[in-house]
Amino acid sequence: MKTIPVAFAVNGEPVEVSVEPRKTLADTLREDLGLVGTKLGCEHGACGACNVLLDGHAVRSCLLLGVQAEGAAIETVEGLGRDGELTRLQRAFRDHHALQCGFCTPGFLISVTEYLRDVDAPSEEEIREALSGNLCRCTGYQGIVEAVSSLLGEEEAP
């Protein structure tokens, strides 16, 4: 099948790939760029495991095509840490036992990265509402809610 060249940036690095027009952004990241940290849990936009930041906004990479990334700045879980060190957000997830099997974790980290940037002083109910676009089957969500709460109102970037 015919492929189309696409150029965009991933985690600050410019990339060029040539993909079938039907190929999802998730498959493009995983198969063509080897960025397998982004997970596929449902491939129909329900679970959020495949969330990535596209120009700063959390999007379902299973519901976008690779060709739609043309010119965009994408961030994936691999781009969150710095030189193998955990960020404050990642440390908060560890400290609050916000993960077990870890399959949903990259998607949550991406969603929460955007949420913490935009939010002021949400209630627990609002935090839960904000997290409800991502499914976790292991933790019961409490650790994730606590991790997010622990980072609110802090000046430094998560």
Next chain:
Amino acid sequence: MTRGTLPGIGEVARGKWVGTRVTRLEDPRVLLGDARYVADLTLPRMLHVAFVRSIHPHARIVGIDASEAVAADGVRAVVTGADLDAHPLEDTAVHPTLPKTPQPALASDRVLWAGEAVAAVVAASAHAAEDAAERVRVDYEPLQPVHDIDSALAQGAPVLHGHLGSNVLITDRRSSGDVEEAFAEASRIFERRTHTNRLSAAPLETRGCLVDFERSSGHMTVWSSTQTPDLLRWTLASVLDHPHHRIRAVAPDVGGGFGPKMSTYPEEVVVAALARRLGRPVRWIEDRRESLLTLNHSKEQVIDLEIAVRSDGRMLGMRARYFSDSGAYSFNSATALIEPQLAAGLMPGLYDVQAYEYELTAVMTNKTPIGPYRGVGWTSGHTARELLLDEIARELDLDPAELRRLNMIRADMLPYRSATGLEYDSGSYEESLARALDEADYEGFRREQARGRDEGRHLGVGISPYVEPTAFGTEIGEQSGYPYSSHDNATVTVDPAGKVRIAVGVCSQGQGHSTTFAQLVGDALGVRVDDVEVVAGDTERAPFGLGTYASRGAVIGGGALALAAGDVRTKLLRVAAEMLEASPADLEIEDSRVAVRGSPEAALGLEDVAGAAYLDPAVRIDGEEPLLSSTRFYDPRATFSNGCFVAIVEVDLDTGGVTLRRFTAVEDCGTVLNPMIVEGQVRGAVAQGVGAALLEHLVYDDEAQLITTTFSDYLLPTASDVPSISVAHIETPSPVTVGGIKGMGESGLLASPAAIVNAVLDAIGPHDPAKVELPLTPERVLRLAGRI
């Protein structure tokens, strides 16, 4: 550090690590995106598989035409049942009267459920394989399906497995105590039929496997999202007629298991057969629709329960009938029988009822096979009993907490042999109930509930005390009606540099074994947890083991590790004593330093002691082996956790919506290795119980077609559906296990649906209990409340 202070057979040292909230050693690699699940693994020249699945629940296969698919772009092969080199899968349960229902990896003559694989396409990419799979023409002659228990048992019903003569796989009866007399003496007999909903464990990572085959040696490596690598290896060797020692099975990072990843599935057999045939790596990754259709389904039963009760609420006896909707095959490694049998075995629960009889019937239907999911059988039985207990309390005008307390096994009755032969070793039944009521402010809630009623608010409470069989060793298998040898093995090795490597047969699907096991061995050997490397999930690197299921990891894996670490410690101390000219009894190890107690200046680094043990013959006694390693086996006695849940809900009788206000858990799993991880297990399982009570349901239509095949139809709870869950701990160490450890992985799902459903019914107020259908969706809530 104190040693041997905990009761039990064998010791668990409790120093810096055991019992503390050590954050997980496995977290950084997950958080940084370094974890590798099977879909993340690729090999050179790897091919991809897509399955052609039956669209009919029951049909004869007249013919399969794959010519168009074979000719499609990128396709390397199409395989059907007729040309697959594999024997059918059979369940491996050791049970004297359980018939087999051999399951071909690819159906060749007939299909028994919609979703059963009939052909596999191998192609250069997953896309090409899926495209070509649509071009495989299967000519079916549809047959009448049976879509539920009633239609399967009806006179003249089509029979799925001719050799059974009917759709009944097995029936079993058991009676204990004088049931006739109990029912004759009773002032009231209560009964209810409970139909528990069909569930999917739905781990976020679907199934999948990658198989590499080396033609020169015949060596096969199987990476699979499995809970049981050694059983997978064994089963594949058997159905593929492949030498067992030429198969290596690896569970890489696994994204949740919860039970269904115990079994060996047809797809694993097909992918392995294809890799062997083609001499190339072959991978298959299940998609979500396939997963909801083919990952084993769970927990659907119809339970008729009668309880004979004295006028004061004391239960005198129980009678029950269990019918499980088992699907098309009695699945390998976990059979159609376990769901009703485990429900039946635990029906008396933590109540003192010795007169009990039951009959169970495992029924075959044209549906996805049923198999394990966290709390197999126990969830359904517990839910049936606890719903009836609330009905009894209402009818007798008793407080539901008091009714439960009145019937509970008292502390002075432990150890206690249940009517079904389960030997409860220890527990805190009354204390857990009292503590849970206290933590939930039960009295205060009742006042709030009464005030709310005056204001038009509908609040309710559900109380669910439980006992949880754990640590599936041989003894508890026997007590549960499944006699099989269920042990596990662990190796502890201190290397010449003084670092520790442990290898266990119980692998992880996210539970945090690398942390809890490192804690346990860290205290046993006096080293830091990050000096302990944990190896598991690889048949080449870890000792043989049965894998992870039935809350066996901490008890069996932990117990075997404690025993092995004890051996290595003894040897280390003997060597160090030689070097320090002291007695081993006077030595202690802390922070990787061996010191004479009270004289810290007389100390050696663990690396010095280990190095000498390996390389200095002078410290060795005659005939002693230099290796600082021990492999120990452990097959624990039966041990039982317990606890109590209290759910408080508010129901909106305009919308039927249920809000969980508070959820209180008190759990007692004996010696706690890591309270943070225990709490995570409880909360995660309770969240699954929220789904079971209110949201999740695999719905079939009358034609036996599954109509809930996406996460938009099969609803997992989100962060907004799950409340904050408080967890309090009571520690009643087991007197019969190493270190007093009990398992605890399943209680959350065993007992929370009952708490939540009872809370909703309490909030609704007067209703017809015969009309309670699970899950309690908004529409059903409104019907029960008489609003629609």
